[in-house]
Amino acid sequence: MSAVADLDAVLAEAETAIAQAPNAQALAEVRAGFLGKKGSVAAVLRGIGALAPEERGPAGQAANQAKVQIEAWVDARKNGLAAAAESQSLADHHLDVTLPGAASRVGHLHPITQVERDMCAFFQGLGYSVEDGPEVESDWNNFGALNFPEDHPARDVQDTFFVKDSTNVLRTHTSPVQVRAMSQLEPPFRFIVPGRVYRYDLDPTHYPMFHQIEGFCVGENVSLGDLKGTLYAFARHLFGPQAELRFRAHFFPFTEPSAEMDVSWGEGWLEWGGCGMIHPRVLQNCGIDPDRWQGFAFGMALDRAAMIRSAIPNIQLLFDGDVRVLEQF
Ligand code: PHE
Secondary structure, X not given: OHHHHHHHHHHHHHHHHXXXXXXXXXXXXXHHHHHOOOOHHHHHHHHHOOOOHHHHHHHHHHHHHXXXXXXXXXXXXXXXXHHHHHHHHHHHOOOOOXXXXXXXXXXXXXHHHHHHHHHHHHHHHOOXXXXXXXXXXXXXXXXXXXXXXXXXXXXXXXXXXXXXXXXXXXXXXXXXXXXXXXXXXXXXXXXXXXXXXXXXXXXXOEOOEEEEEEEXXXXXXXXXXXXXXXXXXXXXXXXXXXXXXXXXXXXXXXXXXXXXXXXXXXOEEEEEEEEEEEOHHHHHHOOOOOOOOEEEEEEEEOHHHHHHHHOOOOOHHHHOOOHHHHOOO
């Protein structure tokens, strides 16, 4: 009977040890201590050979039952530990969905974009289409086709950014888009072209990159009067019904006659842009018959309009990308 008594003691010990195993690894060690080759149950089994023959059977059976029992306790403890680990991890990673969230900052349109869209919408109302062109432009489209002579000062490196090892330039104005459109399309047509242009210039009112808006209209019987009427309507849309324009005779290679225009601003005048009737040679360069078709064109910087509208004193503030500034508009 001593083998069975030993087993009872082993079982009692096992039950406690298993229940107290703090984690899966400790549990595996406890299990080996009872059920392994050198474990307590094996030790009892080894003693069975020494028993009287009639005691061996019941002792063997008791040992097997003890094994099954210990295995069952181990499994139960394993499940218990796994469940506890899971609820611990759920508690550790608890997400409080009722906490108020961090609001993401909502952006808005850049002052330049606002002005640009407003201007395009105005001209679309007059039947103009919005067109654009590349900022890296051929010398021909930026200068040659627009009737700039080879030695024109605008071609000087003082003004123009040339693209290394090529005849391309960063466009110095949006007028090359006139060339692109006129070379491809049959008149009549009218376009408005907002875009970035580049000149070698930097001070509080000049930046090496700025924005222009170009307009041009080609048709039969298009006159200087049409140009003035269009610009008046545009100025009064932008600056109010009181706005006056002043035209000063000027020279551009691609328009004839040409003028610079100023818009009334408080007591004074604000330089606003250039304009004129498209030069017959430019029409010719683009494959348009100047005896049949005439056109006008105008171009102005729109950064200035954005600065006025948003009361921004320095053009660089527009392009520094400082959200503290940009958030104000
Ligand atoms: N392209 C000229 C400039 O940048 C402006 C202009 C456009 C003048 C169209 C006449 C006609 O100064």
